[in-house]
Amino acid sequence: MKILSASQLADLDSYSCEEQNISSWELMERAAGLAYDDIKTRLNSFSQQIKVLAGPGNNGGDGLAIAYFLAEDGYDVDVFLVNFTSSRSQDNQKNLVRLKNQAKCNIRELTEDSELPGIISEDLVIDAIFGVGLNRPMPDFVQKLARHLNESFSQIICIDVPSGMYLDRSPGEEEEVFQSDVILTFQTPKLPFYLPDYSGVVGEVKIIDIGLSQKRLSEISSELNLVDLSLAKKLYQPRSRFSHKGTYGHALLIGGSQLMLGSVILSSKSCMHSGVGKTSVLMPSRGHSALIQHLPEAMLVENTSEDFISEQELGFKADAIGIGIGIGTSEAALTALAAWLEKADCPLVIDADALNLIAEHTELQYKVPKKSIITPHPGELQRLVGSWKDDFEKLNLIKDFSKQFDVIVLAKDAYSLCVYQDQVFVNSTGNSGMATAGSGDVLTGLLTGLLAQGYSSLNAAVLGMFLHGLAGDFAAKEMSEESLTASDIISYFGDSFSKLKA
Structure with missing residues (x-):
């Protein structure tokens, strides 16, 4: 609209x-x-x-x-x-x-x-x-x-x-x-x-x-649009009856650190519920058994580090990569992030501590692959683009950042803004119950899954933003905003996708 x-x-x-x-x-x-x-x-x-x-x-x-x-x-x-x-x-x-x-x-x-x-x-x-x-x-x-x-x-x-x-x-x-x-x-x-x-x-x-x-x-x-159900339906790509898991892409999620293993498990579960064909996970090896227990559908990438992410050779080509959830800001995380940015040959979904590291080490901003999706919350956004006096100046700063690095910025807020250059998409879904630990990790997994399925970066970001909020709305209606958890959001992905097909 x-x-x-x-x-x-x-x-x-x-x-x-x-x-x-x-x-x-x-x-x-x-x-x-x-x-x-x-x-x-x-x-x-x-x-x-x-x-x-x-x-x-x-x-x-x-x-x-x-x-x-x-x-x-x-x-x-x-x-x-x-x-x-x-x-x-x-x-x-x-x-x-x-x-x-x-x-x-x-x-x-x-x-x-x-x-x-x-x-x-x-x-x-x-x-x-x-x-x-x-x-x-x-x-x-x-x-x-x-x-x-x-x-x-x-x-x-x-x-x-x-x-x-x-x-x-x-x-x-x-x-x-x-x-x-x-x-x-x-x-x-x-x-x-x-x-x-x-x-x-x-x-x-x-x-x-x-x-x-x-x-x-x-x-x-108009370069400004409110993302409602009508627009989301236009972005949705129906599945083919004659298809197989290879049709829907292979996503790779890179995340976690010694004390933040739950974030990558949440993100991986979200990715698997996005419609993606396959999800591989690179996480600290100490979390491997936990991932298998909670998500047997996911595949693990060997990691030589027990406590941090690391650079590893893949035995497959990832169609999309999500990175940053729970990685921390250690020297090991910084080294691994720089290596993955350097070697990536597809757009990334970049979240959480990866954004903090990129903001602190500005030379990394120039290594981010074109058309990648970054998903900052207000604090991370300020570290990336600088301070603003009001929301209209903030919007201009986001546009400038998107143009400079050719990335999609999904600025998370009560009404999230998805910005690519001068195009602005305002989300109409979501609620205060989603202001809870892990909600952003769920979004990262969903976006990575959509990107791996062949959605363009902008369409994946806009549709994923809407679906994430819609699932949160379904969950809040059923169990209240106060009791909503990030896992509950994933549980209502099915209702959200069904709404697109109604």
């Missing part, structure tokens, strides 16, 4: 009106009506007090239309005109005149000289002050209003975006943003919904299809 900029959204609206031979007001009426249909389902009763905060632009026009529909159906509505300017958009003015003529709700103006409205926790507040076009800080009195609402503990439904949210940058330290319980956003997702800088203001997000031109949407080029 494409994520668009403010200018692209405006273009899509304009094109849709022309294509469908409707006015911008008629499109506004459609969007507001669909938002109202959703809002009705969230109301506690007809007696619940509803307060609509409407700005003078088109976002406010949506709010005024919603207020009209609410009042028409007999709900108790107060409308506050947040007048930070004396001018109104034409469609906003039309809806305001209609609302006044209806005479079924109280209408009050709010300016910088007004007292703040009384809000109690039982109220439902609809925020329709600023939309996607915000490009400067909100006026001081509107920020004061936002602070007042955020402290009220009332339910807040934001129309399209929370007022105070920018589409292309993070708010300043002193800027207020409306804290939504629900965001009813139109047609397409917005990037800030999925970034940590806005995590405190984004509640439930519902994307409402308002019938904009699919033709124009397909024509608009």
Whole structure:
């Protein structure tokens, strides 16, 4: 699902009106009506007090239309005109005149000289002050209003975006943003919904299809995409009835150290559940019996070291290699990593301590094979690309790193980002229960398995990211986020793959 900029959204609206031979007001009426249909389902009763905060632009026009529909159906509505300017958009003015003529709700103006409205926790507040076009800080009195609402503990439904949210940058330290319980956003997702800088203001997000031109949407080029089930299904490669284990590739996992053997066992088990044909494992020899006991399907690569990974000659050609899980940062691990980077003739999946070693020994960055997938968590990412002031600068640093070394960066977070050069894929799956030891090891195994099966590096990373989160969602639904373990994620790979084929 494409994520668009403010200018692209405006273009899509304009094109849709022309294509469908409707006015911008008629499109506004459609969007507001669909938002109202959703809002009705969230109301506690007809007696619940509803307060609509409407700005003078088109976002406010949506709010005024919603207020009209609410009042028409007999709900108790107060409308506050947040007048930070004396001018109104034409469609906003039309809806305001209609609302006044209806005479079924109280209408009050709010300016910088007004007292703040009384809000109690039982109220439902609809925020329709600023939309996607915000490009400067909100006026001081509107920020004061936002602070007042955020402290009220009332339910807040934001129309399209929370007022105070920018589409292309993070708010300043002193800027207020409306804290939504629900965001009813139109047609397409917005990037800030999925970034940590806005995590405190984004509640439930519902994307409402308002019938904009699919033709124009397909024509608009966007390097930002939300990875949903529809996109994941397009990436999935169905298996052939006439196939054998050689058809689905041979993966090699290199990991583990004296006190971190579980990580490579988890990763190996994950790899075997990815659909790969064969999985070989190079790990400290002290862990060989444990791997055979837990995963008899895997094959072991002889290792001369009892406690660390090492460079070894393979008696086979690996189609993909995953390296880094649990290897530690010892001199032995560094030597072995450098050797494997040097000799690899296929893209790698690089995780955990391999990333820390590459960050510390920057000469290794130039040895990483092209189109490899690196999977840093926030701390590892900072060591690789440097510090950032906000999420948008972080995204640019990731893009620069990807371009410089021609690698795919899967930056793990609440909503993981998969970045290749200027292309950005935002994951829609996953939950806080996956913030648990071994979850990243499971991801590494899954990605290595997909890569070995012949998926391109980018497709393996995007699909693997989605499947990993989806399995975590299935697991959390069954057993709760609190009790979820990394092994549970693997147990739900089957449900995740089945979802792709449904």
